[in-house]
Amino acid sequence: EIVLTQSPATLSLSPGERATLSCRASQSVSSYLAWYQQKPGQAPRLLVYDASNRATAIPPRFSGSGSGTDFTLTVSSLEPEDFAVYYCQQRSTWPLTFGGGTKVEIK
Amino acid sequence: EVLLLESGGGLVQPGGSLRLSCAASGFTFSSSGMSWVRQAPGKGLEWVSSITPTGATTYYADSVKGRFTISRDNSKNTLYLQMNSLRGEDTAVYYCAKRCDSSNFFDYWGQGTLVTVSS
Numbered sequence: 001e002i003v004l005t006q007s008p009a010t011l012s013l014s015p016g017e018r019a020t021l022s023c024r025a026s027q028s029v030s031s032y033l034a035w036y037q038q039k040p041g042q043a044p045r046l047l048v049y050d051a052s053n054r055a056t057a058i059p060p061r062f063s064g065s066g067s068g069t070d071f072t073l074t075v076s077s078l079e080p081e082d083f084a085v086y087y088c089q090q091r092s093t094w095p096l097t098f099g100g101g102t103k104v105e106i107k
Numbered sequence: 108e109v110l111l112l113e114s115g116g117g118l119v120q121p122g123g124s125l126r127l128s129c130a131a132s133g134f135t136f137s138s139s140g141m142s143w144v145r146q147a148p149g150k151g152l153e154w155v156s157s158i159t160p161t162g163a164t165t166y167y168a169d170s171v172k173g174r175f176t177i178s179r180d181n182s183k184n185t186l187y188l189q190m191n192s193l194r195g196e197d198t199a200v201y202y203c204a205k206r207c208d209s210s211n212f213f214d215y216w217g218q219g220t221l222v223t224v225s226s
Contacts, residue, residue, distance in 0.1 A: 001169075049212045089212065
């Protein structure tokens with residue numbers, strides 16, 4: 001099973017700041033990695049798929065990069081609605097796995 | 108508009124059974140792979156099971172293999188999850204999710220249904 005490790009667990013930032021979230025895989029997943037955003041009481045929302053492709057209707061302030069084992073989700077300038085928990089997920093190998101999440105909170 | 112509506116959650120005793128349903132609309136259900144993903148209270152996301160568009164192939168997490176069965180009825184645009192031999196660690200919100208194109212990422216999710224396993 002591929003283990004995805006997200007860091008940091010919590011990121012405390014102010015609106016307008018840049019957020020950089022990391023996801024590291026225990027073995028290569030090529031570019032088969034996605035990022036989701038989840039707000040309290042809501043289902044996750046797909047942000048980025050295949051490492052760097054923004055999903056439909058996702059604003060350009062969200063960008064993904066990386067390949068192999070190291071991936072990054074960047075939010076260029078945090079809006080109030082961006083404070084949430086972010087998860088990465090790999091589809092390279094069964095079983096599909098998620099990272100443990102990074103909470104982006106208001107500083 | 109894509110809609111996924113789960114139902115069937117509730118309180119069940121350890122060792123009991125429950126069947127979840129997910130009614131789909133707004134897309135061609137019979138052409139889409141579907142999955143169940145769960146989230147224990149206060150915890151992260153855990154993939155549970157996936158099924159191909161025709162239902163011919165299914166996949167399971169080791170934690171549920173042999174106890175859960177995923178299925179679908181394309182004539183009813185409905186996805187199912189039969190859960191048997193339930194354990195306390197199965198307590199979670201269960202989400203139905205649509206596969207994104209031909210990948211195994213999830214572009215649409217239901218609102219979730221809560222399953223609580225407790226005596």
